[in-house]
Amino acid sequence: MKILIVHNILWAHYKATVFSELHRLASAFGSTVHVLQIAQSEQSRALLGKPDQLPDRYSYELLFDTYIEQVSTSAKSRALVSRMRAYGPDVLLLTGYYDPAQLILMAIAKLSGIKVIIQTESTPVDLVRSGPREWLKRRIISMANGFFCFGTPQAQYLMQLGARPEQILVKNNAVVDNAKLRQAYEQAFPTRLAKQRELGLKPANFVYVGRLAPEKNLTALLDAFHKARQQAADRNDWGLLLLGDGNQKADLQTQIERLHLQEWVKILPNQPWYRVPETLALADVLVLPSLSEPWGLVVNEAMACGMPVVVSDRCGCATDLVKNGQNGYVFDPHRPDELVKSLLNFMNGQADPKAMGRVSADIIAGFTPETVAREMLAGFVKVTRT
Numbered sequence: 001m002k003i004l005i006v007h008n009i010l011w012a013h014y015k016a017t018v019f020s021e022l023h024r025l026a027s028a029f030g031s032t033v034h035v036l037q038i039a040q041s042e043q044s045r046a047l048l049g050k051p052d053q054l055p056d057r058y059s060y061e062l063l064f065d066t067y068i069e070q071v072s073t074s075a076k077s078r079a080l081v082s083r084m085r086a087y088g089p090d091v092l093l094l095t096g097y098y099d100p101a102q103l104i105l106m107a108i109a110k111l112s113g114i115k116v117i118i119q120t121e122s123t124p125v126d127l128v129r130s131g132p133r134e135w136l137k138r139r140i141i142s143m144a145n146g147f148f149c150f151g152t153p154q155a156q157y158l159m160q161l162g163a164r165p166e167q168i169l170v171k172n173n174a175v176v177d178n179a180k181l182r183q184a185y186e187q188a189f190p191t192r193l194a195k196q197r198e199l200g201l202k203p204a205n206f207v208y209v210g211r212l213a214p215e216k217n218l219t220a221l222l223d224a225f226h227k228a229r230q231q232a233a234d235r236n237d238w239g240l241l242l243l244g245d246g247n248q249k250a251d252l253q254t255q256i257e258r259l260h261l262q263e264w265v266k267i268l269p270n271q272p273w274y275r276v277p278e279t280l281a282l283a284d285v286l287v288l289p290s291l292s293e294p295w296g297l298v299v300n301e302a303m304a305c306g307m308p309v310v311v312s313d314r315c316g317c318a319t320d321l322v323k324n325g326q327n328g329y330v331f332d333p334h335r336p337d338e339l340v341k342s343l344l345n346f347m348n349g350q351a352d353p354k355a356m357g358r359v360s361a362d363i364i365a366g367f368t369p370e371t372v373a374r375e376m377l378a379g380f381v382k383v384t385r386t
Helices: 013-029 043-048 073-087 100-111 131-143 152-160 178-199 218-231 249-258 273-280 297-304 336-347 353-364 369-384
Strands: 002-009 032-041 060-067 091-094 115-120 146-149 168-170 204-209 238-243 265-268 285-288 309-312 328-331
Touching: 002 013, 002 073, 013 032, 013 273, 013 369, 032 073, 060 073, 073 100, 091 100, 091 369, 100 115, 100 131, 115 131, 115 152, 115 369, 146 152, 146 369, 152 168, 168 369, 178 273, 178 297, 204 218, 204 273, 204 297, 204 336, 218 238, 218 249, 218 336, 238 273, 238 336, 249 265, 273 297, 285 297, 285 336, 297 309, 297 353, 309 336, 328 336
Parallel strands: 002 032, 002 091, 032 060, 091 115, 115 146, 146 168, 204 238, 204 285, 238 265, 285 309, 309 328
Antiparallel strands: none
16 A cells, blocks of 8 residues: 655654654555655744754655745646556545645545545634535545544544544644653753752743744733732742743743843743753743643643643633643633633642653653554555445
């Protein structure tokens, strides 16, 4: 069985981990796997520095060595169709139903008798939905043979759009390299106190990791932290770290100064993914307050490092990864008091970060690249036999 995967960008370390596992396990399923990476990266990642050099542990081609926004639909279509015809797959995996070029490829694949699987990260609440768009999605969904989903909300959304339960071939497709992240965290942790003193940090910290952008709801996080400090029994033990870069950085710095939080809130320079555990080791609780987030892989990363998490219910991962009150808290981002209460539970000692972190580690142990790769390969086999 020949498997062809289309993926938008080469710069996606978590995907590279899964693709490498697919490559490693493919022979046991009588398969070969090849990946078409459309472009090098996205313009929105330009502030995050040079893309990582990923190890060549799987077979792939980079079609355009530029940002994906700079590649026209016609150019993408021609390249994808040409490479698909040259490879001659039995099954095709597409990374979504939003790219016209991939939809053209899907139609040609169907006419050629090639089975098609769609991977989706969309949930009913991550964007505003409209009638015409939902109708179009239903038509696209009806053409696919099966689906790989990031998580439970994504699977439920697909079934709302007309997918049958038996077509959900992988229900939890969003994973990171747990072992590598945990190793980096444990290597960094012994220097925690010295590094905190060097950076002028508090002994306990909440941490956010990601782009500094409006949809991440960071202004609400700063307000919630400010209110939690005012209500906390001890106002000086906890700080807040924001790790990342983005177009909202200056506004956030202004808000920090307006709230007189310079001593407690620090914006740290962005780090490549493999160095994020070094910052997580300086903190105690991850917070992801997003207004819209299809999944939120940083939650996987923090849980792999044995940390509790406070996650907005607009994040796709909340349903599968966060057990409210056990390894953290889920809150409604449109109800700021819920976030304040979650932060206060840690600041006042009502929540035990270490105990919750152990639960996080137990939960995330079931979300591994090898598990997902085996489920994906079984899914490829299933659709080719129907």
